[in-house]
Amino acid sequence: MSWEKLLPLLWSNALETLYMTLTSSLIAYIIGLPLGVLLVITRKSSICPAPTFNAVLGAVINFLRSIPFIIMLALLFPVTRAIVGTAIGTNAIIFPLVISAFPYIARMVEGSLDEVDHGIIEAAQSMGSTNWQIISKVLLPEAVPSLINGAAISITTILAYTAMASAAGGGGLGALAITKGLNLSDYRVMFSASMVLVAIVQIITVLGTRLTRALDHKKR
Amino acid sequence: MSEQPIIQIKDLKKVYQVPGGEVVALNGINLSIERGQIYGIIGMSGAGKSTLIRCINKLDTPTEGQVLIGGKNVLAMSQKELLQTRRRTAMIFQQFNLLMQKTVARNVRYPLEIAGVDEEKANKRVMELLRIVGLEEKANAYPAQLSGGQKQRVAIARALASDPDVLLCDEATSALDPMTTQSILALLQEINRDMGITVVLITHEMAVIRQICNKVAILDGGKMVEEGTVDDVFMHTKSAAGRRLFGILPEQEEIPRQSAIRIVFDANAAGQPMISKLIKDMDMDVNILSADIRQLNGKSYGQMMIARPEDPVDVKRILEYLRKEGLTVEEVHAS
Numbered sequence: 001m002s003w004e005k006l007l008p009l010l011w012s013n014a015l016e017t018l019y020m021t022l023t024s025s026l027i028a029y030i031i032g033l034p035l036g037v038l039l040v041i042t043r044k045s046s047i048c049p050a051p052t053f054n055a056v057l058g059a060v061i062n063f064l065r066s067i068p069f070i071i072m073l074a075l076l077f078p079v080t081r082a083i084v085g086t087a088i089g090t091n092a093i094i095f096p097l098v099i100s101a102f103p104y105i106a107r108m109v110e111g112s113l114d115e116v117d118h119g120i121i122e123a124a125q126s127m128g129s130t131n132w133q134i135i136s137k138v139l140l141p142e143a144v145p146s147l148i149n150g151a152a153i154s155i156t157t158i159l160a161y162t163a164m165a166s167a168a169g170g171g172g173l174g175a176l177a178i179t180k181g182l183n184l185s186d187y188r189v190m191f192s193a194s195m196v197l198v199a200i201v202q203i204i205t206v207l208g209t210r211l212t213r214a215l216d217h218k219k220r
Numbered sequence: 221m222s223e224q225p226i227i228q229i230k231d232l233k234k235v236y237q238v239p240g241g242e243v244v245a246l247n248g249i250n251l252s253i254e255r256g257q258i259y260g261i262i263g264m265s266g267a268g269k270s271t272l273i274r275c276i277n278k279l280d281t282p283t284e285g286q287v288l289i290g291g292k293n294v295l296a297m298s299q300k301e302l303l304q305t306r307r308r309t310a311m312i313f314q315q316f317n318l319l320m321q322k323t324v325a326r327n328v329r330y331p332l333e334i335a336g337v338d339e340e341k342a343n344k345r346v347m348e349l350l351r352i353v354g355l356e357e358k359a360n361a362y363p364a365q366l367s368g369g370q371k372q373r374v375a376i377a378r379a380l381a382s383d384p385d386v387l388l389c390d391e392a393t394s395a396l397d398p399m400t401t402q403s404i405l406a407l408l409q410e411i412n413r414d415m416g417i418t419v420v421l422i423t424h425e426m427a428v429i430r431q432i433c434n435k436v437a438i439l440d441g442g443k444m445v446e447e448g449t450v451d452d453v454f455m456h457t458k459s460a461a462g463r464r465l466f467g468i469l470p471e472q473e474e475i476p477r478q479s480a481i482r483i484v485f486d487a488n489a490a491g492q493p494m495i496s497k498l499i500k501d502m503d504m505d506v507n508i509l510s511a512d513i514r515q516l517n518g519k520s521y522g523q524m525m526i527a528r529p530e531d532p533v534d535v536k537r538i539l540e541y542l543r544k545e546g547l548t549v550e551e552v553h554a555s
Contacts, residue, residue, distance in 0.1 A: 123317035127331045128306035217362040218320045
C-alpha cells in the first residue's frame with residue numbers, strides 16, 4: 001500500500017483504537033474502582049469487615065481474570081448482541097473489553113489502596129470519620145499517585161486487548177496490522193500500524209509516570 | 221468536688237484469637253481518670269498498654285468489660301454516638317499518621333471538614349491551631365517536608381481541631397529524639413493547663429511519666445500492677461515491672477548479705493552531694509554497697525545501699541540526718 005493511502009488509514013485507525021481503549025477503560029474503571037475499594041474495606045482487619053463477601057468477590061474476580069480475552073470475546077457474543085444490538089464492529093467490542101478489564105482494574109485499585117498506611121486510616125477513625133469519609137477523603141486521595149500509575153498500566157493493557165478487535169470485525173490499529181498487513185503480506189502496513197501502537201503505549205506510560213511523580217507529595 | 225471521672229475502665233479484658241489458641245492482651249483492668257489529669261500508662265512492649273489506649277476510643281473492641289467516657293459506655297454506643305465521642309476524644313500516634321498527600325493546613329482542617337464546619341470558619345480555626353503549635357509558616361508545606369517533631373505538632377493541632385475533652389497519646393514521643401521529646405511534652409503540658417484537656421498517654425519511657433504525669437499506672441502482662449501518683453509509685457515501687465521500668469536492677473532487690481540502709485533519692489535530693497555531706501557532718505566512714513542513681517530532668521532518682529554501722533546509735537543518727545535532708549531511708553536486714 002502506498003504511503004498516501006496508508007497515512008490517512010493509520011490516522012483514522014489510531015483514533016478508533018483510542019476510542020475503544022479510552023471508552024472501555026472509563027467504563028471498566030466505573031465498575032472496577034468501587035470493586036477495588038470493596039476488596040480492601042471488606043477485609044477482616046479493615047473498616048467494613050465482611051470476610052465471606054470478600055472471599056466470594058475475590059473468587060469471582062479471579063475467575064473473570066483467568067479467561068483469555070479472545071475466549072471472552074467469543075463467549076460473550078450472544079450477550080454482546082443482546083446488549084449492544086450487534087456482536088460485530090468497534091462499538092460491539094467495547095462490551096467484552098469492559099468485562100475483561102474491570103476485574104483486572106479492581107485488582108490494580110486494590111493494590112494501590114493497599115499502599116495507604118493503615119495508621120492513617122486509624123487516625124481518621126479516631127477523629128470520628130464515617131466509613132464513607134474514610135474512603136472519599138482518606139483512602140482514595142492518599143492513593144491518587146499510585147492509582148494514576150495503575151491507570152497507565154491498565155490502559156496500556158486494554159490497548160493491547162483492542163488489537164484483537166479484528167477477530168470480531170472491529171477496527172483500530174491492531175485490526176489494520178492484521179487484516180491489511182499480515183493477511184495480505186503487506187509488511188509496510190503491518191509495521192507502521194504496530195509502530196503507531198508502540199508510540200501510543202509510550203506516550204501513555206510517560207504521561208502516567210510524570211503525572212504520578214507530580215502528584216505524589218510523599219517524597220520530598 | 222467529687223466530680224465524675226472523665227474516663228472509667230471497668231474489668232476490661234481483651235483476648236486475641238490467634239492460630240492455635242488465644243492471647244490475653246488485657247486481663248481485668250480497672251482504672252479511672254479524673255478530668256484535667258495527665259495520666260500516664262507505662263509498661264514494657266507487650267504489656268498491653270497500646271491495646272488499652274485503643275480500647276478507650278474503641279479502635280480495638282474489648283472482649284469483656286466497660287469503658288465509660290463522661291459516664292457513658294463507649295462499647296454500648298450507637299455508631300453515631302461513637303463517632304461523636306471519638307471527636308471529643310482525640311488521639312495522636314507514634315508514627316504521626318498524617319495525610320501525606322495533603323498540606324499541613326488541610327491535615328489540621330480534616331476534623332473540621334468531616335464535622336461539616338464551613339470553610340471560612342474552618343480556615344480561621346486552622347491558622348489559630350497552627351499558631352498554638354508554632355507552625356503557622358508551614359501551613360502550605362506537605363508532611364514529608366517536616367521533621368518528626370513538626371509532624372507531631374501538626375498531629376496535635378489536628379487533634380485539637382475538634383475541641384476535644386481528652387487527648388490520647390499512643391507513644392507520641394517514642395519516635396522522637398530527646399530534645400524534641402522535651403518540646404512535645406512541654407506542648408502537651410501547656411494544652412493540659414491552658415485548655416483543661418485531660419491527657420492520657422502511654423509510653424515505655426520513665427522520663428516521660430516523671431516529667432508531665434500526675435498519675436501513673438504500670439501495666440505488666442496485661443494486668444495493672446501498680447497505680448497512684450507518680451511520686452508515690454516511684455517512692456514505693458512494689459512491683460517487679462515497676463522496678464524494671466524505674467531502672468532499679470533486679471539484683472538489688474535481693475536482700476543484701478549484710479544489714480544495710482537503703483536510701484531513696486527523689487526530686488527533693490536535687491543535685492546535692494548527700495553522701496559526702498553525711499561523711500563530713502557525721503564524721504564517720506560510709507561504706508557504699510551498691511548504688512543506682514540516674515539523672516532525670518536535672519534531678520537525681522534512684523537508690524543506694526550503704527553498710528549499716530555496728531553501733532545502733534550511729535544507725536539512728538544516720539537515719540535521722542538523712543530524713544532531715546528529705547530523703548526516704550529504711551533499714552534492710554540481712555537474711
